[in-house]
Amino acid sequence: MNANIEIARRGIMLIVSSPSGAGKTTLTRNLLDKEENVSLSISVTTRARRTSEIDGIHYKFLSRRQFELMRDGGELLEWAEVHGNFYGTPREPVETALAEGRDVLFDIDWQGTQQLYNSMRQDVVSVFVLPPTAEELKLRLERRAEDTQEIIARRLKNAAEEIPHWEEYDYVLVNRDLEKSFIRLRGILTAERLKRVRKEDIQDFVDHLLSDLKTLTP
Numbered sequence: 268m269n270a271n272i273e274i275a276r277r278g279i280m281l282i283v284s285s286p287s288g289a290g291k292t293t294l295t296r297n298l299l300d301k302e303e304n305v306s307l308s309i310s311v312t313t314r315a316r317r318t319s320e321i322d323g324i325h326y327k328f329l330s331r332r333q334f335e336l337m338r339d340g341g342e343l344l345e346w347a348e349v350h351g352n353f354y355g356t357p358r359e360p361v362e363t364a365l366a367e368g369r370d371v372l373f374d375i376d377w378q379g380t381q382q383l384y385n386s387m388r389q390d391v392v393s394v395f396v397l398p399p400t401a402e403e404l405k406l407r408l409e410r411r412a413e414d415t416q417e418i419i420a421r422r423l424k425n426a427a428e429e430i431p432h433w434e435e436y437d438y439v440l441v442n443r444d445l446e447k448s449f450i451r452l453r454g455i456l457t458a459e460r461l462k463r464v465r466k467e468d469i470q471d472f473v474d475h476l477l478s479d480l481k482t483l484t485p
């Protein structure tokens with residue numbers, strides 16, 4: 268057997284959560300640009316589209332009725348109400364990717380993470396991103412200039428309820444320096460991909476290695 272061969276494994280569900288504005292979207296988009304074999308789970312939402320967003324790329328934007336039809340038809344892996352809007356993860360693309368050994372990145376909140384923990388724990392790796400300070404969180408939301416003052420105030424208020432959920436996650440990152448945070452996030456994915464338990468056919472690989480070794484030793 269060729270020693271460079273890729274060992275087959277199931278895909279990983281890499282979840283990144285944070286209070287609004289801490290930087291999870293920036294970090295996950297960077298990861299998608301730099302890493303192969305990973306795709307973003309595109310959520311459905313009833314939230315209004317921001318000017319910088321494209322339907323079908325950042326989210327699939329739905330009416331409340333369309334969202335309820337998907338949810339009630341069992342088409343969502345998880346769903347939650349966040350900041351007064353509904354968000355959910357379409358089931359089919361995720362299940363297909365994982366079965367084909369492709370990793371999937373999720374930008375979802377703590378409620379969705381809890382649901383995926385309950386249903387798919389063995390596939391989930393979760394990361395909680397914290398802002399360096401409360402003032403910086405507010406500044407980031409303001410500098411992003413995508414939301415009204417009212418929406419920013421609501422998101423900052425909700426941050427106090429979201430942040431205590433950091434303890435439920437596998438990893439925690441304080442996103443002070445973007446480059447350092449990115450290196451850490453990428454490191455988490457790299458290490459998780461190498462975990463022994465994920466390598467479904469590692470035993471076959473080792474058996475071949477041992478049998479080849481026998482031919483080399485008297």
Ligand SMILES: Nc1ncnc2c1ncn2[C@@H]1O[C@H](COP(=O)(O)OP(=O)(O)OP(=O)(O)O)[C@@H](O)[C@H]1O
Nearest residue numbers: 285287288289290291292293407411442443444445
């Ligand atoms: N380490 C950082 N230093 C300075 N600015 C940052 C850093 N990380 C992200 N930002 C900026 O902060 C703003 C908010 O980031 P981003 O949109 O990624 O947050 P988010 O956590 O995904 O928010 P939401 O949940 O609302 O989507 C963006 O303008 C982004 O460029």
Ligand SMILES: Nc1nc2c(ncn2[C@@H]2O[C@H](COP(=O)(O)O)[C@@H](O)[C@H]2O)c(=O)[nH]1
Nearest residue numbers: 310346347349354355356374375376378379
């Ligand atoms: N439980 C889920 N949460 C989701 C999903 N998609 C996004 N989100 C979270 O909602 C908030 C707000 O996002 P924004 O784009 O409006 O700023 C943020 O915490 C996201 O992580 C989902 O499918 N399920």
